[in-house]
Amino acid sequence: MSKEFxxxxxxxxxxxxxxxxxEAYGNAIVNEIKxxxxxxxxxxxxxxxxxxxxxxxxxxxKMGGATxxxxxxxxxxxxxxxxxxxxxxxxxxxxxDLWKLIPQLKIVGI
Amino acid sequence: MKGKIPLxxxxxxxxxxxxxxxxxxxxxxxxxxVKDRGKRKATLRLGLNVLKFLRPxxxxxxxxKMELINTIMVGNYIKxxxxxxxxxxxxxxINAFGLSxxxxxxxLIYLFVQDExxxxxxxxxxxxxxxxxxxxxxxxxxxxxxxxxxxSNPYMPGKLGDVVLDELAEVQYMTRFNNYNVGVMRYSDxxxxxxxxxxxxxxxxxxxxxxLSGDARKPLRxxxxxxxxxxxxxxxxxxxxxxxxxxxIDSDGSIASFTVTAIIETPPANSSISYEMLVLMDAIPWFxxxxxxxxxxxxxxxxxxxxxxxxxxxxxxxxxxxNKYLGKYKAGWRDWLTPPEDVEPRQFTFQNLSELHxxxxxxxxxxxxxxxxxxxxxxxxxxxxxxxxxxISLALTTSASRRIEVGIRKVVGAQxxxxxxxxxxxSLILALISMVIGLGLVVVFxxxxxxxxxxxxxxxxxSMLPVVGIAFTVAVLVGxxxxxxxxxxxSGFLPALVLKGRFTSRLQAGFTKPLVVFQFFLSACMIICxxxxxxxxxxxxxxxxxxxxxxVIAIPTQTGWNPKANQTLTAFRNELKxxxxxxxxAGVTSSFNKGWSRQSYKINGENKEAFIYGVDTDYxxxxxxxxxxxxxxxxxxxxxxxxxxxxxxxxxxxxxxPLNEHLNWxxxxxxxxxxxxxxxxxxNFMSLEHAVEPMLISIDNGYLMTILAKLTPGDTPEKIEHxxxxxxxxxxDRPFEYTFVDEDVAAQYDTHTRWSKxxxxxxxxxILIACLGLFGLSGINAVNRTKEIGIRxxxxxxxxxxxxxxxxxYVIYASLAFVLAVPLSWYAMNRWLDLFKFAITIGWExxxxxxLAGLLIAMLTVSYHAIKAALxxxxxxxKHE
Numbered sequence: 001m002s003k004e005f006x007x008x009x010x011x012x013x014x015x016x017x018x019x020x021x022x023e024a025y026g027n028a029i030v031n032e033i034k035x036x037x038x039x040x041x042x043x044x045x046x047x048x049x050x051x052x053x054x055x056x057x058x059x060x061x062k063m064g065g066a067t068x069x070x071x072x073x074x075x076x077x078x079x080x081x082x083x084x085x086x087x088x089x090x091x092x093x094x095x096x097d098l099w100k101l102i103p104q105l106k107i108v109g110i
Numbered sequence: 111m112k113g114k115i116p117l118x119x120x121x122x123x124x125x126x127x128x129x130x131x132x133x134x135x136x137x138x139x140x141x142x143x144v145k146d147r148g149k150r151k152a153t154l155r156l157g158l159n160v161l162k163f164l165r166p167x168x169x170x171x172x173x174x175k176m177e178l179i180n181t182i183m184v185g186n187y188i189k190x191x192x193x194x195x196x197x198x199x200x201x202x203x204i205n206a207f208g209l210s211x212x213x214x215x216x217x218l219i220y221l222f223v224q225d226e227x228x229x230x231x232x233x234x235x236x237x238x239x240x241x242x243x244x245x246x247x248x249x250x251x252x253x254x255x256x257x258x259x260x261x262s263n264p265y266m267p268g269k270l271g272d273v274v275l276d277e278l279a280e281v282q283y284m285t286r287f288n289n290y291n292v293g294v295m296r297y298s299d300x301x302x303x304x305x306x307x308x309x310x311x312x313x314x315x316x317x318x319x320x321x322l323s324g325d326a327r328k329p330l331r332x333x334x335x336x337x338x339x340x341x342x343x344x345x346x347x348x349x350x351x352x353x354x355x356x357x358x359i360d361s362d363g364s365i366a367s368f369t370v371t372a373i374i375e376t377p378p379a380n381s382s383i384s385y386e387m388l389v390l391m392d393a394i395p396w397f398x399x400x401x402x403x404x405x406x407x408x409x410x411x412x413x414x415x416x417x418x419x420x421x422x423x424x425x426x427x428x429x430x431x432x433n434k435y436l437g438k439y440k441a442g443w444r445d446w447l448t449p450p451e452d453v454e455p456r457q458f459t460f461q462n463l464s465e466l467h468x469x470x471x472x473x474x475x476x477x478x479x480x481x482x483x484x485x486x487x488x489x490x491x492x493x494x495x496x497x498x499x500x501x502i503s504l505a506l507t508t509s510a511s512r513r514i515e516v517g518i519r520k521v522v523g524a525q526x527x528x529x530x531x532x533x534x535x536x537s538l539i540l541a542l543i544s545m546v547i548g549l550g551l552v553v554v555f556x557x558x559x560x561x562x563x564x565x566x567x568x569x570x571x572x573s574m575l576p577v578v579g580i581a582f583t584v585a586v587l588v589g590x591x592x593x594x595x596x597x598x599x600x601s602g603f604l605p606a607l608v609l610k611g612r613f614t615s616r617l618q619a620g621f622t623k624p625l626v627v628f629q630f631f632l633s634a635c636m637i638i639c640x641x642x643x644x645x646x647x648x649x650x651x652x653x654x655x656x657x658x659x660x661x662v663i664a665i666p667t668q669t670g671w672n673p674k675a676n677q678t679l680t681a682f683r684n685e686l687k688x689x690x691x692x693x694x695x696a697g698v699t700s701s702f703n704k705g706w707s708r709q710s711y712k713i714n715g716e717n718k719e720a721f722i723y724g725v726d727t728d729y730x731x732x733x734x735x736x737x738x739x740x741x742x743x744x745x746x747x748x749x750x751x752x753x754x755x756x757x758x759x760x761x762x763x764x765x766x767x768p769l770n771e772h773l774n775w776x777x778x779x780x781x782x783x784x785x786x787x788x789x790x791x792x793x794n795f796m797s798l799e800h801a802v803e804p805m806l807i808s809i810d811n812g813y814l815m816t817i818l819a820k821l822t823p824g825d826t827p828e829k830i831e832h833x834x835x836x837x838x839x840x841x842x843d844r845p846f847e848y849t850f851v852d853e854d855v856a857a858q859y860d861t862h863t864r865w866s867k868x869x870x871x872x873x874x875x876x877i878l879i880a881c882l883g884l885f886g887l888s889g890i891n892a893v894n895r896t897k898e899i900g901i902r903x904x905x906x907x908x909x910x911x912x913x914x915x916x917x918x919x920y921v922i923y924a925s926l927a928f929v930l931a932v933p934l935s936w937y938a939m940n941r942w943l944d945l946f947k948f949a950i951t952i953g954w955e956x957x958x959x960x961x962l963a964g965l966l967i968a969m970l971t972v973s974y975h976a977i978k979a980a981l982x983x984x985x986x987x988x989k990h991e
Contacts, residue, residue: 026135043135043159048167051128063131070138076131 006058006087012037013049014088017059018080025064025075026050050078058084116160123164125171132163183528184535190515191536195543201504204882206544208497209592211875212490213548213584218559219490220580221552221567223483229380229467229476233318235414238282239463240421242266242274242411242428243472246456247449259449262459262472264410268391268401270458271310271411273435278427280419283312286391286409287383289475293361294668294844295387297346302845303668304342304359307385308394316414317383324353324372333393336368339376342386360843362396363672379566382466384475404435412463421460428458446717482563485865489872492632494584496876498592499625500883501537505596516600517608529601530594537593538586545585549578562868564860623923626887630927630968633880636873638935638960642952643866646943649950650859656793658734661693662851663830664701665817665837668844675813679726681840682817689836691829693822696728697814702795703854704816711775713763720759720775720804721795724811730754730790732820740769740788743809750810752787759804760789773806784808797858798948818851862945881971884920888972891916892979900984909980916976917969924968928961 006014016032017024026047033041053059064075080088117136121129136159143152195202230236245260252259268286275284288308295304311330314321321329322340329337336357343352358367368389377384391397391409400406415424436456443455461469470479516529553569560567569577667678679697686692700706700723710719727743729735738757743749753773760768774783792802821829830848837846856863892899899912936952943949 026131027138030139042162043139044162044165044168047128047132047135047163048165051167051171061131069141070134073130073134073137075134076128 006091009041009045010049010053011088011091013046014053014058014080014084017050017053017078018085018088021079022077024078053084054078057081058087116157120160120163123169123172125168128168128171132168136160183532187532187535188539190532191539194512194536195540201886202540204886205501205504205540206547208500208879208882209541209544209585209588210547210551211879212494212497212588213545213581214551214555215490215493215872215875216584217548217552217577217581218555219486221556221577222486222559222563222565224576225380225565225567226467226478226480226483230382230463232378232381233316233463235316235318236463238415238417238419239316240413240415240424240460241463241466242270242413243459243461244407244456245459246443247447247453249448252449252453259453260457260459262461264472264474265407266409266411266458267404267407267436268397268409269404269435270431271409271413272401273431274411274413274428275312277431278424280415280423280427281413282416283315283414284411285310285313285316286397286411287313288391288394288397288409289385291361291389291394293359293670295346295357295359296843297355297357300346301843302345303666303847304387306336306359306387306389308391308397309388310391312412312414313388316412319377320375322373322375324370326372329372329374330388330390331371333390334366334368335371335390337372337374337388338370339386340373341376343370343373360668360670362394362670363674364395366393368393382463382474382476405439413460421462424460428460432456432458486563486868489868492636493872493876493879494588496629496632496879496883498588499629500879500886501540501588501592502595503625503883504886504889505533505537505593506599512600513603513608516603517605520603520605521609526601530597533597533600534590534593537596538589541585541589541592544588545581548585549581552577552581562864562871564864626884627923627927629880629883630924630964631930633873633876634924634928634931634960634964635935635938636869636876637964638931638957639939640866640869640873641956641960641963642935642939642950643862643869643942645956646946646950647859647863647866650798650862650946650948651856653794653798653948655855656735656791659702659852659855661821661823661826662732663819663821663833663848664704664851664854665819665833665846665848667815667817668841668847669813669815671813671815673813675815678841679814679817682837685836685840686819686833689832691822691832693820694728694732695820696732696818697726698729698816698818699724699812699814701816701818701849701854702851703797703858706796709775711777713774718762718804720755720806722775722811723795723805723807724814725807725809726814727809729807729818732818733793735793736791738789738791740786742788749787751784753784753806753808754788754790755786755806756790756802756804757792758802759806762804775806794948797855799858799946801947819848877967881967884968884971885974888916888920888975891919892975896979896982896987899979899982900987903984904988912980913973913976916979917972920968920972921965924965925961928957928964932957 012033013029016029016036019036020028020032026043029046029050030041030043033039033046050059050061054061059078059080061076061078064077066072066074117133120133120136124132136156139159140152140156143155147155233239241264243262243264244266245258245262248259248261251261266286271284271286274281286309289305291306291308293304293306294301295306309330311328314329321337324337325331329335338352346352346357347355352370352373354370356367356369358365374388397409400408413424415421440455447455449455461472466472466474467476467478468480470477470481519529519532520526556567556569559565665682667675669675669678676697679695683695686695706721707723708719708721710717712718725743727745727749730737730742737754740754743752743754753775755768755773759773763771763773765771768786768789771786772782772784773786774781776783790807794802795805796803819833833848834846837844895916899916902912902915936957939952943952
């Protein structure tokens with residue numbers, strides 16, 4: 001494993017940022033998680049996680065253009081970096097490796 | 111914009127770089143919520159969401175900068191501040207004085223509280239050590255519905271210690287501890303009265319007292335072994351190595367010899383367990399005699415539980431032991447304590463070692479009431495408040511002269527914030543100067559403080575660090591709190607107005623008036639309380655106790671409870687017969703404040719109790735006790751049967767003609783009991799905290815272990831020296847010790863005397879500080895009204911009417927404060943006086959006196975400014991216009 005480690009929630013947020021691409025900002029991620037995973041998460045938790053991911057170098061952020069909604073405030077758009085992507089990939093692979101080691105269940109009877 | 115307040119709050123704690131993104135997201139969520147759930151719920155959720163952002167992950171992303179002080183200006187602030195302090199020496203002195211006293215007080219009280227808290231904390235096993243207690247059912251507590259209606263004492267049956275150690279698996283070690291053995295200790299030509307503690311071997315395993323030399327593993331192996339503290343060893347053996355030396359102790363009528371096996375560290379001042387010498391319990395004949403007697407509860411006992419054992423289990427096991435060994439006594443206790451059917455009359459309980467010091471209801475050495483910590487803290491906060499109020503009102507008084515400075519600074523470009531900071535900075539500097547003075551005061555006053563509170567707090571380099579820390583914290587807090595109001599006030603001046611020259615415009619410092627009433631109120635409370643305390647202490651120390659205590663000394667016979675005591679008395683009396691130094695000599699079982707004995711007996715099925723003293727024929731004449739009826743013992747043979755009782759006992763028995771009555775206090779089954787041969791007028795044989803209880807004296811009740819000697823008037827030291835030589839010639843192997851009876855009697859009120867002294871001293875300081883504050887306020891007032899006074903004088907007002915005009919309001923403030931203070935202090939002092947059975951009544955004259963004294967002090971204080979203002983030539987004040 002690499003030196004950095006991702007928590008479950010961090011991984012979820014990072015994945016969502018990857019999915020949303022140019023539209024990856026705090027509120028959108030909250031909504032995306034709700035829609036795809038069916039899990040209600042806290043906006044502040046998502047923000048804090050995003051900043052932590054940025055500290056670790058897995059995402060980078062820039063301010064988007066102003067819009068008419070949200071009181072004219074700009075969005076902080078997060079994009080997944082190469083390091084973030086490879087982290088996600090490593091995690092997925094190591095999980096698959098482990099998965100393969102579980103003796104597969106067989107359906108017996110009936 | 112809706113929901114502005116939460117967002118402003120967010121802006122306050124959120125790092126600016128992140129703010130816009132977060133705010134946008136919040137607003138977006140808010141807009142969605144408005145659509146989905148309506149406006150009210152959305153607003154609520156917005157607030158909640160903002161609060162959720164208040165988390166370390168966000169807040170700690172702020173880059174903390176001290177933008178408050180402009181560092182370039184600090185040098186200037188210091189310069190201006192020091193110039194101002196020097197320029198107004200009187201005000202600076204008043205401020206620094208008040209603040210430094212307040213800081214010193216706070217620090218001393220911190221030391222006191224700290225010392226109280228540190229009691230017994232140095233034992234490594236303190237968590238597992240418990241003191242066993244005997245808890246008796248208490249009717250009073252039961253009626254008041256106390257959750258645990260028992261009164262506890264630490265005296266246990268001697269056998270209990272052995273039983274818990276043998277039978278209970280959770281008890282690891284046990285020691286009994288009795289520090290009340292006294293004897294005469296002799297080594298070569300030295301002999302002194304020596305107190306010694308008896309313990310079990312568990313003592314050394316349980317408590318953390320270091321063995322300094324000798325057998326450290328098992329210091330007490332044999333009943334002839336003794337462990338001494340360094341001081342005691344020094345006293346008897348000087349510089350010789352004490353270990354292995356043999357000495358004797360003459361106690362309780364027998365002489366035993368002991369060998370020193372080890373030297374142990376002296377228990378620190380904050381230890382509830384204190385000793386000078388340790389021997390085994392088994393070395394005490396009295397213990398060995400009563401060990402198997404479960405009915406004799408006299409031995410404090412400590413146990414240490416195995417680590418991990420639960421105290422609740424111990425409780426269950428103690429109940430079992432109680433039933434097993436003491437079941438047969440229960441009926442008797444039930445008769446005596448009369449608890450309801452379903453309540454146990456007596457239980458064994460326990461308390462942790464660390465609770466020992468503060469358990470004020472359980473008598474133990476140095477036990478203390480947590481109330482004292484509260485009272486002292488209260489006084490400290492009070493004085494601190496007074497000093498802060500002073501600082502504020504004085505800063506406002508002098509602010510007029512700082513107006514131009516503020517104006518110029520503002521014109522040059524200073525912001526309001528900067529000026530506020532400047533003034534806060536100034537008060538900080540003053541507070542820090544006060545801190546240094548305050549610390550000096552702490553060092554100077556610590557010995558007196560120790561005296562007052564009977565503590566032994568020492569300041570070492572190490573303990574000085576937290577003290578400095580505390581003083582610094584208090585100083586900074588005071589500087590900030592006291593400095594902030596003047597700072598805000600002064601920084602609010604409008605430069606245009608100030609610089610146009612409206613110096614004499616009225617200074618609106620209305621805020622100080624309630625502060626001064628408050629100051630007055632606090633001082634008034636303290637004045638009333640200390641006057642009452644003083645009156646009560648005066649009453650107690652001068653009250654006629656019903657006997658003559660002057661020039662009487664009490665000399666212990668140093669023999670213990672045996673016939674040698676009476677022989678000593680007789681020999682001493684015969685030797686001094688006709689001696690001009692001594693008026694008379696009498697014997698008594700125990701002198702005033704040196705112990706008592708009380709006996710209960712049943713008369714006609716009713717429980718009665720009386721204090722009993724054994725005396726000789728000279729007791730009543732020596733103390734000049736009045737006999738109301740009957741006669742004194744006069745040496746006839748039948749006297750040994752009779753008793754002399756006091757009026758309280760006559761009243762208790764409801765006797766009409768006491769001389770024809772008998773008191774069957776021995777509960778004889780045959781005969782009527784002791785005939786009453788005399789009735790004494792009630793005299794206070796106990797402290798005035800207690801009523802005069804029924805009491806009797808008998809000529810045949812035990813051994814007279816105290817000799818009372820009444821000296822003839824004049825040259826007391828020489829006469830005592832004469833007695834000493836006489837004594838040492840008669841009994842060379844026993845030390846001559848004496849106390850004055852009047853001092854013994856006064857010693858009963860040590861605590862009260864101490865507290866009235868503390869109260870008096872605090873009152874003095876409080877009044878001083880409050881007066882300084884008042885002085886400042888009268889200054890403001892005079893400055894404000896200079897012009898008015900000028901005009902009045904021009905119109906022909908007399909000096910006296912101006913004086914009255916200026917002082918009128920202070921009289922009103924003071925009266926108001928006193929009206930507020932009277933009920934509070936009346937209530938508090940009544941509670942205190944409840945401690946005494948003999949107390950003064952709080953009459954109106956006490957309040958009148960306090961009010962007059964308070965007003966007089968206040969008037970004297972304010973007059974300076976009033977007279978000064980009234981004397982100014984009106985031309986000087988009016989020519990500017």
